[in-house]
Amino acid sequence: MGADTDIIKKYFKKSLAGTKGPVIGWMCTYAPVELMHAAGFMPRRIYGIEDFKKADGYLPINFCPYLKSSLAQLLKEKDILACAAFANSCDGSRRLFDMSREYLARMPAYIIDVPRSVSVASVDFYKKSIKKFFYFLKDTKGGKAGEEDILVSIDLFNRIRKSLGDLKILSVQGRLSFIDYCKVVRCSAVSDPVLFIEELNRLLEALSSNDSRQKDGARLMLVGNFINEDRLFKILSELDINIVDDDLCTTKRYYDNKVVLEKEDVFYSLAKSYLGKPACMRMSDMGAKVRTIKEAASAKDISAIIFASLKFCDNTLYFYPLLKEELDIPILNIELEYNNFSEGQVKTRIEAFLEMIW
Amino acid sequence: MVKNIKEKIKKDIKNNLNQKYIKRFLSIAAKRPLLMLLGTTFKSQSDRLLNLYSIQAMGKAYKNSSPVAYGSLFLPYELFHGLGLVPFLPEVLAGFTAGMGIAEQTLKEANSKWYSPDLCTFHRSASGAVELDLFPKPRFIIVTNLACDAAQKAFYLYAKKFGLEKNFYHVDVPYHYDQDSISYLSGQLKNICTDICSKLGRDLDIEGLGRAIDYSNQFRHWGLKVNQTRKKLYSYPPDYNGLNFILPFHGMAGTKDAVTIYREMYRELESYTGGRASSKRQKRLIWLHLKPYYKNEIFELLKKDGCMIAFEEINHIYWPKLDPDNPFYSLAVKLLSHYLRGSIENRARVIENLAKDYSADGALFFSHWGCRQNNGSIRILKDRLKAAGIPTLAIDGDCVDKNNYSKGQLSTRLQAFIELLG
Ligand code: SF4
Ligand code: SF4
Numbered sequence: 001m002g003a004d005t006d007i008i009k010k011y012f013k014k015s016l017a018g019t020k021g022p023v024i025g026w027m028c029t030y031a032p033v034e035l036m037h038a039a040g041f042m043p044r045r046i047y048g049i050e051d052f053k054k055a056d057g058y059l060p061i062n063f064c065p066y067l068k069s070s071l072a073q074l075l076k077e078k079d080i081l082a083c084a085a086f087a088n089s090c091d092g093s094r095r096l097f098d099m100s101r102e103y104l105a106r107m108p109a110y111i112i113d114v115p116r117s118v119s120v121a122s123v124d125f126y127k128k129s130i131k132k133f134f135y136f137l138k139d140t141k142g143g144k145a146g147e148e149d150i151l152v153s154i155d156l157f158n159r160i161r162k163s164l165g166d167l168k169i170l171s172v173q174g175r176l177s178f179i180d181y182c183k184v185v186r187c188s189a190v191s192d193p194v195l196f197i198e199e200l201n202r203l204l205e206a207l208s209s210n211d212s213r214q215k216d217g218a219r220l221m222l223v224g225n226f227i228n229e230d231r232l233f234k235i236l237s238e239l240d241i242n243i244v245d246d247d248l249c250t251t252k253r254y255y256d257n258k259v260v261l262e263k264e265d266v267f268y269s270l271a272k273s274y275l276g277k278p279a280c281m282r283m284s285d286m287g288a289k290v291r292t293i294k295e296a297a298s299a300k301d302i303s304a305i306i307f308a309s310l311k312f313c314d315n316t317l318y319f320y321p322l323l324k325e326e327l328d329i330p331i332l333n334i335e336l337e338y339n340n341f342s343e344g345q346v347k348t349r350i351e352a353f354l355e356m357i358w
Numbered sequence: 359m360v361k362n363i364k365e366k367i368k369k370d371i372k373n374n375l376n377q378k379y380i381k382r383f384l385s386i387a388a389k390r391p392l393l394m395l396l397g398t399t400f401k402s403q404s405d406r407l408l409n410l411y412s413i414q415a416m417g418k419a420y421k422n423s424s425p426v427a428y429g430s431l432f433l434p435y436e437l438f439h440g441l442g443l444v445p446f447l448p449e450v451l452a453g454f455t456a457g458m459g460i461a462e463q464t465l466k467e468a469n470s471k472w473y474s475p476d477l478c479t480f481h482r483s484a485s486g487a488v489e490l491d492l493f494p495k496p497r498f499i500i501v502t503n504l505a506c507d508a509a510q511k512a513f514y515l516y517a518k519k520f521g522l523e524k525n526f527y528h529v530d531v532p533y534h535y536d537q538d539s540i541s542y543l544s545g546q547l548k549n550i551c552t553d554i555c556s557k558l559g560r561d562l563d564i565e566g567l568g569r570a571i572d573y574s575n576q577f578r579h580w581g582l583k584v585n586q587t588r589k590k591l592y593s594y595p596p597d598y599n600g601l602n603f604i605l606p607f608h609g610m611a612g613t614k615d616a617v618t619i620y621r622e623m624y625r626e627l628e629s630y631t632g633g634r635a636s637s638k639r640q641k642r643l644i645w646l647h648l649k650p651y652y653k654n655e656i657f658e659l660l661k662k663d664g665c666m667i668a669f670e671e672i673n674h675i676y677w678p679k680l681d682p683d684n685p686f687y688s689l690a691v692k693l694l695s696h697y698l699r700g701s702i703e704n705r706a707r708v709i710e711n712l713a714k715d716y717s718a719d720g721a722l723f724f725s726h727w728g729c730r731q732n733n734g735s736i737r738i739l740k741d742r743l744k745a746a747g748i749p750t751l752a753i754d755g756d757c758v759d760k761n762n763y764s765k766g767q768l769s770t771r772l773q774a775f776i777e778l779l780g
Contacts, residue, residue, distance in 0.1 A: 057737070058737050059737070060725070060733040060734065060736070062476060062727065062728065062733070063733070063734060064730075064731065088532075088533040088700075090507050090730075091506055091507050091730040091731040091734065092730050092734060094700070094701070094702075094731065094734075095702065095730070095731065095734030095735055096534070096703055096734075098702040098703070098734075098735065098738055099737075099738070101701070101703075102738050102741070104701075110531060111701075113531075113532050113533040113534055113539075115508065115530050115542075116503060116510070116528060116530045117528060117530055120502050121542060121546070122530070124542075125532070125539075125542040127536060128538045129538075144387055151383070170463050265500075280509065284514065284528035285514075286509055286514045286515075286518075286528065287514070287518065287523050296659060311476060312476055312730070314477060314478075314506070314507045314508045314511060314730060315507050315511060317473075317474045318473075318477070318508070318510070318511030318512060318514075318515065320472060320474070321471055321472040321473055321515065322514075322515055322518060324472055333472075335474075355547075
């Protein structure tokens with residue numbers, strides 16, 4: 001949301017403009033973009049649009065704002081999108097898929113069944129699930145895409161994800177702001193991946209020669225769900241703090257995932273790595289999620305956590321009491337609603353929190 | 359007199375809100391002579407059996423002499439009974455907290471423990487009760503994501519609270535209904551049962567499971583007959599409340615008690631058929647989702663305005679006959695057959711058919727605050743029913759928290775809706 005800063009305009013013009021192939025809108029980090037790309041689609045993540053009043057007539061007031069703004073986007077862009085891919089991530093996303101089927105019936109859409117646990121059986125189930133998704137994509141698009149194409153796409157997205165990881169390191173070193181890092185990650189999910197990787201690598205090169213300007217303030221971790229709020233990112237960038245780690249649907253949980261080819265089975269490999277990536281709070285083992293956050297916090301010498309959650313997300317709302325109880329470092333909870341964001345208030349709360357901990 | 363006894367019980371529990379008192383009350387109330395005496399205080403046979411068996415079931419859970427397992431509402435309880443586990447259903451108990459007038463305390467407790475007020479109050483109230491140590495300590499905690507995300511999360515927190523993460527089982531019900539889903543799900547059910555049995559030092563009792571499934575099939579048989587009978591009723595049977603049978607319908611599936619309740623219910627309802635319709639035909643409504651479990655006037659208002667609930671969606675028997683020789687497969691099919699699984703298409707189809715089968719003039723949709731899966735589907739269901747010629751009224755409210763209830767507002771909306779029905 002909000003205007004793109006120079007970095008996007010300067011580096012990613014081409015990839016953002018590139019629309020090679022029909023566009024598939026996708027949501028949720030458990031939807032394998034590799035398969036969409038291999039089937040000949042141009043994957044574009046659905047981030048939602050700022051003005052989502054239109055969705056009010058379809059979904060209740062106490063509903064995930066991300067999903068509401070995504071519905072508004074789908075209604076607006078129905079003629080641009082050749083197809084849409086959803087995942088069975090939460091109750092809300094199930095309903096969003098229903099909406100697309102009911103009110104955008106002409107747009108082909110698919111919902112991928114994603115298990116909630118990680119085990120031999122669940123990987124096998126997920127493998128079959130994404131295989132069906134691939135057949136759907138092939139049916140919709142036509143053409144002869146096969147496993148060779150998937151391998152090419154896996155390699156491409158592995159490179160993109162690796163470079164986004166490098167970008168994070170540079171951001172922690174203070175070579176680019178937190179907000180710019182978030183914007184580049186967002187850009188990676190809405191632009192032509194082939195062009196994007198070239199542009200990203202160019203940016204990485206330029207940034208590596210920048211001076212490291214690590215701030216003196218507290219080392220913090222940002223944990224949350226679908227946080228795509230530039231106003232929050234801006235506040236965090238302007239304060240004297242370092243966001244050393246960010247466990248969000250929109251950042252690490254999306255790109256921290258390397259697909260390793262195993263058993264010479266592309267679907268198995270994708271299933272295994274997607275279920276093994278940093279878990280979403282939708283997964284059933286909340287204790288494991290808490291442990292990974294605690295381990296990251298201790299390994300990265302993090303002194304506090306900012307917990308940013310979109311309102312009305314049950315998975316996140318239940319996670320917070322557990323995390324708060326289990327943590328031995330301070331945590332600040334910020335609930336966000338897209339149309340109800342008070343910059344002043346949020347900034348004051350964060351500042352007060354920092355004063356307390358630092 | 360009857361009312362006085364019940365009010366006194368409520369007041370006593372409210373004033374002595376601790377597990378020891380509840381336990382003591384249940385240990386006395388669940389004894390046969392007192393239970394029989396208590397039984398005379400209920401007006402209808404179905405209500406009597408419902409209350410007696412519920413008290414017995416709760417008494418058993420609080421007594422804790424057999425392993426208690428918490429379960430979320432839509433699990434196949436045949437598994438619990440087949441394995442000799444005593445089920446305890448926090449969501450149902452949350453309904454009781456509303457009925458007993460203690461939800462204010464449980465919700466307050468949940469708030470103080472950082473449970474957001476935006477969460478469903480069934481889980482919030484149950485969480486508050488767990489925090490207040492009002493529920494018996496379980497040995498196992500089993501949950502499913504059918505029908506909502508909230509259950510699996512809330513139950514994990516219970517597991518954490520009781521230090522039972524290793525005895526926490528999540529039955530992951532897939533979105534799609536196909537062979538892959540059946541295998542994945544039946545495999546999970548089998549693993550869970552095997553693990554529980556090994557923790558209890560027992561062999562997996564396949565025969566016990568088969569017996570539970572036999573009972574479940576008998577319950578299903580009488581349940582279908584009950585539902586068939588209700589199609590023939592011209593008015594709502596006195597002292598019957600179809601929205602109250604959640605515990606027997608779910609938690610007792612696989613027991614003889616459920617068979618008895620539904621068989622007796624059938625006999626009772628049959629006795630109301632055959633009468634002639636009164637001169638003025640009552641308007642027939644389908645009730646969607648749950649109801650408020652605290653004292654409210656909705657049903658009186660409906661009756662006063664010449665309406666009857668022809669059927670409640672929650673009583674729809676959605677699963678096929680089960681195979682006692684294939685318990686895991688059958689129960690996976692039962693889970694996957696639920697209309698709240700996956701796409702809204704499943705539920706829409708069921709509701710459209712119910713409206714037709716029960717000659718409905720309209721549908722009432724209780725929109726419980728915090729229930730994403732339900733409220734997110736209102737628009738589609740309304741549109742579908744409208745296309746089928748069935749007007750729908752969505753009532754915003756809360757099933758557990760009475761603070762969201764306003765009689766005046768409700769009455770105006772109901773009247774306007776009923777007028778629309780003609
Ligand atoms: S933020 Fe929560 S409710 Fe919204 S899409 Fe993600 S998991 Fe679902
Ligand atoms: S009312 Fe909805 S959110 Fe609450 S327990 Fe039932 S299905 Fe889940």
